[in-house]
Amino acid sequence: MRVRAVLALLGTGILLAVIGWFWAGSFAPDDLSAADMGDVDGGGGTVRAERDRSGSTGMTGGGDHHDHHGGNGRDAGGHNAGGVVSVDRLVARSGPADRHFVLRAQQAGPHRYLINGRTPGPVLRVRQGDLVEVKLINESVPNGVTLHWHGVDVPNAADGVAGVTQDAVKIGQEYVYRFVADRAGTFWYHSHQLSHEQVLGGLLGALVVEPRRSTAESDAVALIHLYQGKRTVNGSAARLKINIRDGQRLRVINTDNGPVTLQVAGAGYRVLATDGSDVVGPTEVRDREVTVTAGGRVDLGLDAIPATVEISGVGWVDVNGGAPTTAGTQPELDLLRYGRHVPVDLQTATPDRTFRYDLGRRPGFVRGKPGLWWTINGKMWPKVPMFMVSEGDVVRMTITNHSGDVHPMHLHGHRVLILSRNGEPSTGSPWWLDSINVRDGDTYVIAFRADNPGIWMDHCHNLPHAAQGLIAHLMYQGVTTPYRLNDTNEPE
Ligand SMILES: [Cu+2]
Known part of the structure; x- marks a missing residue:
């Protein structure tokens, strides 16, 4: 009897100890360098020793040494004698900018944010090749702000991630972003400080990079955003009329946390671009x-006007007086097979690094809180992977999702090529994305060239999911950051 009681007590004690161990491991330090975050994953390539100063080894793979040096002509200067460069040395070319903008961030009330007195903020229009300079001034947002240039492969110092590439800009302070708009396309900007709160609350806007050779006003922007539960287009919940000429493009930007669908009635249409990359054919x-x-x-x-573009949950965008329609759901256009297949200059069959980004969910603790939490490669935040690369590497990544929910996976600083989905290879136009709609049960194999040194977030763009720990980083060897993740720099 007594032995049994002791054993029961012992068992309970062990159970509590195990739970306590998981609980204790669910916190990150109050003040942490992103460079020291997570478990190092070398993806089969070498990992240089300086990353391991924190003691978090866990290097995987082994493999051959791949030593590439910036083949893309970027300035390799800025490295000190130890071969380490700080993120704030990773900047655009010097010299006068072609375009200047000033954006003033304001807090208009609880969960309400404005840029230059409005939300969405102004549509920034630049020309491909422009050196763009944007001065962000925080007028009245107590928690601080940043701007991230979603989809633009900016130099790391301009990526706008609080605590990783800069400090959050406090009231009365400013930060200047400089980048070359090297790819024509549709992009957007948004805060990456407390982004689950500030983006939802309206700290965002559209960025259009017009092709070098184009006539002015050759397109229309339709930025979709959910304000206080109401879905809007360009900030208006009312029916939106767009006058569009033949040959113009309608640039649809989804700034929400979940996918939307577009239906076109009254005309055929073409998908001219995805995430700022033109579709071939x-x-x-x-x-x-x-x-x-x-x-x-x-x-x-x-292809014809008038026509109507319906956005799920919005109503419709009226194009030159097209009548509203009430079509139910339609079969989905599969971009895996859309457009003309052409070769891409990327050796995806022989990658230098191979990673997996496996999305799951299970009970456990994050920041000491029990719950059903997202996992990456079976582990919860902060034990998320740190994907290590060297400049010039060809990287292949397999993203799988068995978490029970859809995750829009977004890698900063790079566009990625979709190689296959659920084993079916891409047979259409090269499908370049920066935000991938990974549904529950899906497996995507993607590839990209590591040609933009820095420390880059690779996270779910359902921003509450990111705040719940669905984030990892891609880190170039030899890059470090002086910024800290703490209670003033909270990028999610
Ligand atoms: Cu998600």
């Missing part, structure tokens, strides 16, 4: 809806 589509990933963009070309 876009053919006419009829009676199929197209999905716009959370954070993603789709440029539509309408």
Whole structure:
């Protein structure tokens, strides 16, 4: 009897100790360098020793040494004698900017944010190749702000992630972003300080990079955002009329946390671009809806006008007086097979690094709180992977999702090529994305070239999910950051 009681007590004690151990491991330090975060994953390539100063080894793979040196002509200067460069040395070329903007961030009330007195903020229009300079001034946001240039492969110092590439800009302070708009396309900007709160509350706007050779006003922007539970287009919940000429493009930007679908009635349409990359050989589509990933963009070309573009949950965008329709759901246009297949200059069959980004969910603790939490490669935040690369590497990543929910996966600073989905290879136009709609049960194999040194977030753009720990980083060897993740720098 007595032995049994002792054993029961012992068992309970062990159980409590195990729970306590998991609980204790669910906190990150109050003040942490992103460079020291997570478990190092070398993806089969070498990992240089300086990353391991924190003691978090856990290097995987082994493999051959791949030593590439910036083949893309970027300035390799800025490295000190130890071969380590700080993120704030990773900047655009010097010299006068072609375009200047001043954006003033304001807090208009609880969960309400403005840029230059409005939300969404102004549509910034630049020309491909422009050196763009944006001065962000925080007028009245007590928690601080930043701006991230979603989809633009900016130099790391301009990436706008609080605690990783800069400090959050406090009231009365400013930060200047400089980058070359090297790819024409549809992009957007948003705060990356407390982003689950500030982006939802309106600290965002559209960025259009016009092609070098284009006539002015050759397109229209439709920025979708949910304000206080109400879905809007360009800030208006009312029916939106767009006058569009033949040959113009409708740039749809989904700034929400979940996917939206577009239906076109009264005309055929073409998908001209996804996430700021043009589709090769876009053919006419009829009676199929197209999905716009959370954070993603789709440029539509309408083959006839008037026509109507319906956005799920919004109502419609009226194009030159097209009548509203009440079509139910349509089969989805599969961009895996859309457009003309052409070769891409990326050796995806022989990658230098191979990673997996496996999305799951299970009970446990995050920051000491019990719950059903997201996992990456089986582990919860802060034990998320740190994907290590060297400049010039070809990287292959397999993203799988068995978490029970859709995750719009967004890698900063790079566009990625979709190689396959659920084992089916991409047979359409090269499908470049920065925001991938990874549904429950899906497996995507993607590839990209590591050609933009820095420390880059690779996270879910359902921003509450990111705040719940669905974030990892891609880190170039030899890059470090002086910024700290703490109670004033909270990028999620
Ligand atoms: Cu998610």
